[in-house]
Amino acid sequence: MEARTFDLPRYLSVLPLFTDLNRPELERLALGCQLRRLSRGDTVFRVGEACEEFHVTVTGQVKLYALSPAGQEKVIELVGPGNSFAEALMFTGKPYIVNAQALTDTLLLTVKKEAVVGEIERDPRFAMRMLAGISRRLHGLVHDVEAYALHSGMQRVIGYLLRDQVVEDCATGEVVIVSLPVSKATIASRLSLTPEYFSRVLHELESAGLVRIDKRDVHILDPKSLADYPGR
Missing domain, CATH: 1.10.10.10 (Winged helix-like DNA-binding domain superfamily/Winged helix DNA-binding domain)
Known part of the structure; x- marks a missing residue:
């Protein structure tokens, strides 16, 4: 898949966050997006860097992970095609709290905070869809913690x-x-x-x-x- 021929508004339209947007809205949102082609091992972001966008894995796999003081790695999440990450943190104004790295050759979509805020200001229903997406993600993380604590x-x-x-x-x-x-x-x-x-x-x-x-x-x-x- 070549980034230069990628139909960004059409791709955005199939993501749960943006399914209710019409074509003009999708085209406007696309102006605040960027496609990045990453090779295996490339860094998406590191702990402490400013978070001014969220990301969607278009193809490939992205690993979210933390490092202990001794350098041991703990994988927090594996983000495959069609899934997003960092959307909640983007609204806090705080830097990234985990690292992200491409595990395979990956096409990544980055959505700028300004573009998302602009759509929220135009249509408050967009904020509700963002909250629903963030809630699903939180539910998944709580389920993971439960599994680690209670399951063998x-x-x-x-x-x-x-x-x-x-x-x-x-x-x-x-x-x-x-x-x-x-x-x-x-x-x-x-x-x-x-x-x-x-x-x-x-x-x-x-x-x-x-x-x-x-x-x-x-x-x-x-x-x-x-x-x-x-x-x-």
């Missing part, structure tokens, strides 16, 4: 494999293939697990005949039995 490592891995986007497929009882979007080490960090433990869990599930591992593809052979696995 096995439960977290199975929950990741049976996450929302494959629930309908799992209900049919057919084999479901989950492609890990990034390295196992990165996913392990996202789940607050060590890479070694994450690999052990996958091997245990494979030995139990519930999944089959093929590089980054996890074939869920029996979704219902996986959901009911005693280790959960």
Whole structure:
């Protein structure tokens, strides 16, 4: 996908935040947007930098992460295509509190604060859509904290494999293939697990005949039995 031929207003129209905007409004908003093509490993932003925009992953994967004083990395979130990040922080006037890095070659859409504020001033309903989006994101983060505090490592891995986007497929009882979007080490960090433990869990599930591992593809052979696995 070439950035110079990218239909930005049309892309904005399919994002939940902007679906109710008409073409002139989308074209006006697009003037406050920028497309950035990132290579794997490129930095999107760092802790302490000014936050005057939010971002949408168009293609690729972006990692939000924090570093401990000892240099240990904790992945906060993995942001895939069609998902946004930093929209809440943008309104606080505070700098970024986490780091963001492209995990793969990525096309990133940056939406300037001034453009968003302009639309809010023109139509207060736009503010309600922003709040709804931010609330969904907060709900997801609260769910993650709950999982880390109350669920075992096995439960977290199975929950990741049976996450929302494959629930309908799992209900049919057919084999479901989950492609890990990034390295196992990165996913392990996202789940607050060590890479070694994450690999052990996958091997245990494979030995139990519930999944089959093929590089980054996890074939869920029996979704219902996986959901009911005693280790959960």
